[in-house]
Amino acid sequence: MPEQADDGHVLEFRLPDLGEGLADGDLVSWSVAVGDRVELNQTIAEVETAKAVVALPSPFSGVVVELLAQPGDTVPVGAPLIRVRNDLAVQQPPAADNTARNDVLVGYGPEAESTSRRRRPAPAAAMAASTPSTHRAAATPAARKLAKELGIDLWFVAGSGPEGAVTVEDVRTAVPVTTPRTPARNGESAPAPHTRVTDTDGGLIEPTAREERTPISGIRKRTAAAMQASSRTIPQASTFVTVDCTASMELLDHLRTTKSFDGLTLTPLALVAKATLAAIAEYPAINTAWDEQSQEIVTKHYVNLGIAVAAERGLLVPNLKDAHTLSLRELCREISWSAENARSGNATPADLRGGTFTITNVGVFGVDSGVPLVNPGEAAILCLGSIRKRPWVHRDELAVRWVTTLGLSFDHRMIDGELAARFLATTASYLEDPLTLLSRV
Structure with a gap:
């Protein structure tokens, strides 16, 4: 302006x-x-x-x-x-x-x-x-982060990337190699901390600082504020269910060989998203928001499905607009596109605004479960744990099955324990018998 x-x-x-x-x-x-x-x-x-x-x-x-x-x-x-x-x-x-x-x-x-x-x-x-x-030219996000940590002014760094963009390697090259000395306890001199020194063979030795301070800014600062608001203003509760998702894994293996999913990265997350959307259709009260000013519960008859993404800048949650209208194939494509866009730093405010329900996948880190905080403006968040082969009683016999844990954190002002349990059990039932989702694919 x-x-x-x-x-x-x-x-x-x-x-x-x-x-x-x-x-x-x-x-x-x-x-x-x-x-x-x-x-x-x-x-x-x-x-x-x-x-x-x-x-x-x-x-x-x-x-x-x-x-x-x-x-x-x-x-x-x-x-x-x-x-x-x-x-x-x-x-x-x-x-x-x-x-x-x-x-x-x-x-x-x-x-x-x-x-x-x-x-x-x-x-x-x-x-x-x-x-x-x-x-x-602009610097890459990673180069900006490294330059900030090292105290390097990017104005004085020559870029070697596309169209002269400053890269991480450019920043590293710009760090001066010095060997300042500071008094040691025995009267001899020792290398000062926070400097790069060379060994007897001329190689670089990177010292380890005892402490490192990182300014709280950008995504991290605002994520912290949102999470503080979540824990302070939302009375939260959680519930869990362990699921035999062997049939889902077999279905995914089959779909990957079909022409419809050719060229797409079909992951369990896409099927979990589809099952979640089907359960929301049965329990729309899960997809609500608390309006403090008007003292009303707002039930949303559309689902902007947030997918939590761990990006270099911090946690981002792009959401798929009107995800309830998407087929499994479309969900697969949109999830991949949104995650890549968020990680590359190209997600726009419109991509990240207006979510109504969120899924976070901690399973990609090998974690079995978690208790995520509800995003302000939403009523619940689903946590997908790792999917592993485990001993499981199947048809009265011990067998090795694909098993995962689903967790649901929810705002207890709008969602009571019974509704949360029914919603989570329904989501689990779709993953146990994914053929019931075929009519929605």
Whole structure:
């Protein structure tokens, strides 16, 4: 949202509302410096919110006069970020009302959310590709993280990645190899901590610091806030069931050989998602939300199914819009796409907003079960444990079967123990006899 400054030709760009209902964002990096020329819609900075890293496009062209925040700063929505001496030929008119406005960054916000199954490329990647090569190229998320840990200023690191992007290896190469000494207890000198030194063969020795401090910011900061709110405001309870899912594993093995699933990565999670959606259809009270302001329970007759993803930036929960309408094949494709998009840092705020029920899969880490916290705004979360071959009594005989544990954490204000137990038992029954789901595939 450009705003006219005191100088008639200098415009101020303020952090816009990214359409997530958040009050601030963390400035990750600048793509421009004072004195640089920027073009209309050129990426000028990246801001990290609880949902995604967002590339900010310039709403006007001109020359950068001042940068009003530094990487790592938490910037409130509406606070000034940059001042640009605007070209008169393309100057944008100031907003009619500067005191009460609710601008949303172009490409984000409620208007950007679509129920279409075919999504557009992530705006961050598309905008970054349009940045002129005369300006500093963006660094990869891993490179930014490493540079922050090592205290390296990315402005002074030459990039060797695509279009000059700074890579992890570029950051490592930029670390100076020094051998400062500090007094040792016996009067001799010893290597100072936090430095890289060489051994007698000339090889690098990486010392281990006794402590390491990582600033709490971005996804981690907002995840912590959400989990604190969850534990503080939601009276939670949990229930569990152990399931013989041998028939489900056999069905998956068969479906992988069919033409319908050719080219798709069919995992047990997709079948668990399908079973969960079928159980929600039978028990819609599981798919609800608590409206504190109006003192109402909101039952949602659609399911935006959240799939928890462990990404480099922290835990992200993209959700599949209207997942209740998807076939097993479509669920398989959407889960894979959403997880990859989240891990690569390309998930948009629209992808991560509006979930109604969540599944978290701790089984991929070899964990049998867990007690996840309910996401604020939802009523329950299903936890899928590892699927292992175990001794099991099957048809009155001891046999080796595929077994897993399902856990359900739920908001006890809306869901009582009986409803939670019936819902979980129904989900388990679909996995024990997955042929009952064929009518929904």
